[in-house]
Amino acid sequence: MAVSEKEHAQKNIKTFKVIQSEVESIKRVALSVDCVIFGFDENKLKVLLIRSDSKKFKSKWSLLGDLVRPEEDLDASAYRILKQRTGLSDVYLEQVHTFGEVNRHPAGRVVTVAYCSLINIEHYRLKILDHELHWHDVENIKDLAFDHQKIFERCYSWLQKRVQEHPLGLNLLPSKFSLRELQNLYEAILNIKLDRRNFRKKFFAMDFLVDLEEEEEDVPHRPGKLYKFDYEKYEMKKKTWSGIDF
Amino acid sequence: MAVSEKEHAQKNIKTFKVIQSEVESIKRVALSVDCVIFGFDENKLKVLLIRSDSKKFKSKWSLLGDLVRPEEDLDASAYRILKQRTGLSDVYLEQVHTFGEVNRHPAGRVVTVAYCSLINIEHYRLKILDHELHWHDVENIKDLAFDHQKIFERCYSWLQKRVQEHPLGLNLLPSKFSLRELQNLYEAILNIKLDRRNFRKKFFAMDFLVDLEEEEEDVPHRPGKLYKFDYEKYEMKKKTWSGIDF
DNA sequence: AAATAATGTGTTTATTTTACACTAACTAAA
DNA sequence: TTTAGTTAGTGTAAAATAAACACATTATTT
Numbered sequence: 001m002a003v004s005e006k007e008h009a010q011k012n013i014k015t016f017k018v019i020q021s022e023v024e025s026i027k028r029v030a031l032s033v034d035c036v037i038f039g040f041d042e043n044k045l046k047v048l049l050i051r052s053d054s055k056k057f058k059s060k061w062s063l064l065g066d067l068v069r070p071e072e073d074l075d076a077s078a079y080r081i082l083k084q085r086t087g088l089s090d091v092y093l094e095q096v097h098t099f100g101e102v103n104r105h106p107a108g109r110v111v112t113v114a115y116c117s118l119i120n121i122e123h124y125r126l127k128i129l130d131h132e133l134h135w136h137d138v139e140n141i142k143d144l145a146f147d148h149q150k151i152f153e154r155c156y157s158w159l160q161k162r163v164q165e166h167p168l169g170l171n172l173l174p175s176k177f178s179l180r181e182l183q184n185l186y187e188a189i190l191n192i193k194l195d196r197r198n199f200r201k202k203f204f205a206m207d208f209l210v211d212l213e214e215e216e217e218d219v220p221h222r223p224g225k226l227y228k229f230d231y232e233k234y235e236m237k238k239k240t241w242s243g244i245d246f
Numbered sequence: 247m248a249v250s251e252k253e254h255a256q257k258n259i260k261t262f263k264v265i266q267s268e269v270e271s272i273k274r275v276a277l278s279v280d281c282v283i284f285g286f287d288e289n290k291l292k293v294l295l296i297r298s299d300s301k302k303f304k305s306k307w308s309l310l311g312d313l314v315r316p317e318e319d320l321d322a323s324a325y326r327i328l329k330q331r332t333g334l335s336d337v338y339l340e341q342v343h344t345f346g347e348v349n350r351h352p353a354g355r356v357v358t359v360a361y362c363s364l365i366n367i368e369h370y371r372l373k374i375l376d377h378e379l380h381w382h383d384v385e386n387i388k389d390l391a392f393d394h395q396k397i398f399e400r401c402y403s404w405l406q407k408r409v410q411e412h413p414l415g416l417n418l419l420p421s422k423f424s425l426r427e428l429q430n431l432y433e434a435i436l437n438i439k440l441d442r443r444n445f446r447k448k449f450f451a452m453d454f455l456v457d458l459e460e461e462e463e464d465v466p467h468r469p470g471k472l473y474k475f476d477y478e479k480y481e482m483k484k485k486t487w488s489g490i491d492f
Numbered sequence: 493a494a495a496t497a498a499t500g501t502g503t504t505t506a507t508t509t510t511a512c513a514c515t516a517a518c519t520a521a522a
Numbered sequence: 523t524t525t526a527g528t529t530a531g532t533g534t535a536a537a538a539t540a541a542a543c544a545c546a547t548t549a550t551t552t
Contacts, residue, residue: 029277030274031275071348074347100277101320180499195542195543201540220496442530444509466520468531469517471531
């Protein structure tokens with residue numbers, strides 16, 4: 001390393017000390033959370049969006065976000081946003097990625113942390129409709145406000161990968177579901193066709209499905225059996241879990 | 247949803263508008279980056295640490311971090327920290343997770359974004375030794391300053407998973423390496439024993455190793471062939487890549 | 493009663509993964 | 523120079539896993 005580089009480095013290392021003693025006087029950035037909320041309805045994977053109210057992105061759709069409050073844990077921010085928008089509080093939620101480009105937001109430096117949430121769309125019936133809050137097919141998501149397209153795409157990829165490692169997808173279904181519904185869900189998320197018999201075999205082999213000894217009703221064909229997911233058993237085996245592999 | 251809840255929600259939705267127009271007046275948080283820098287030496291996986299200079303955590307070890315500058319992209323912060331500390335700029339670096347608990351830092355609200363970096367330890371010879379910068383065996387990492395233990399553990403788990411999806415590990419080796427070195431590396435990262443023949447078979451089948459027609463020197467036993475990694479070929483096949491699977 | 497639509501079920505084949513042992517090449521010590 | 527020690531290099535058989543695939547059953551609709 002050249003001498004000048006080394007001096008530069010050491011100067012910067014001094015800067016680092018500031019973090020210990022002078023946080024209060026340090027220049028800060030605005031921090032927000034954006035939630036990518038997935039739902040599943042009519043055999044399609046959906047995402048919840050609102051109209052952007054920024055001037056620059058008027059008429060474009062955007063993710064659900066808000067600033068993180070100074071006295072609020074980061075995860076708590078995400079749960080708060082979900083609660084505000086959907087009324088749901090006991091939901092699946094996970095942090096995905098933080099987006100921190102200087103110019104990502106037109107109003108100034110805002111670093112945003114993206115969270116993914118999976119909710120059962122039936123528990124949530126669009127009671128709050130501000131900003132034209134609506135479900136959109138993930139297939140047709142394009143041209144979102146800010147850098148939300150990028151955030152959305154990252155979360156969607158994350159989801160596709162994640163459902164193959166853990167059976168998260170079940171958070172998108174009602175508590176009682178048929179195997180067809182389950183397969184439709186996976187096909188919608190992964191955007192592929194699966195062999196019905198092998199799919200069943202695989203899920204039964206996992207041994208997380210409980211036969212409820214009930215059947216579907218009001219279907220225009222032979223009704224399928226209903227199952228529920230055994231979360232407890234899953235939590236037990238989770239440690240040694242290594243994926244689903246479709 | 248109860249009426250009062252709904253009103254509360256709508257009030258909060260108004261708050262959200264602030265983000266668009268009043269970022270400058272919004273209360274902000276200090277944002278930092280912490281780097282978990284892995285190296286590989288003497289068949290052991292290492293991580294780079296410095297002495298904490300905070301009063302509270304005096305004498306404890308900590309990760310390498312600094313505040314994000316107001317005019318600096320988040321990723322750029324991480325590269326800057328690496329450059330300052332190691333002198334290296336062309337390194338593997340990836341964001342892992344953001345830690346945003348209110349009380350994680352004794353000096354105030356500091357949200358930190360953790361990055362993982364993998365460097366070839368031979369390219370970096372501890373030229374800058376401020377704060378007792380040193381390599382530590384990952385085996386013995388305990389009781390770090392702040393919440394750095396948690397951050398470290400998350401990054402280590404991340405690495406163990408990630409090297410099974412992509413051959414990142416090669417960033418830890420010299421550009422010429424033997425298959426034994428490669429296997430030692432994977433064994434150190436994953437902390438398991440691997441079958442030598444199957445390991446070789448698997449790596450050759452991937453078809454990313456180029457036989458350099460050279461041999462090891464100065465080893466007290468039969469020298470092994472040297473290989474390099476074909477990054478170009480890897481980049482080509484990356485899209486359809488689905489993991490290594492040890 | 494006939495047409496339609498989805499359920500439920502097993503076997504065979506192909507692919508992938510695992511387990512496993514000997515000879516060759518080189519060094520170091522006797 | 524012989525011998526002991528260490529790692530390199532190589533293939534096959536068995537086991538486990540994944541993929542492909544068809545038909546009788548149960549319900550609804552017309």
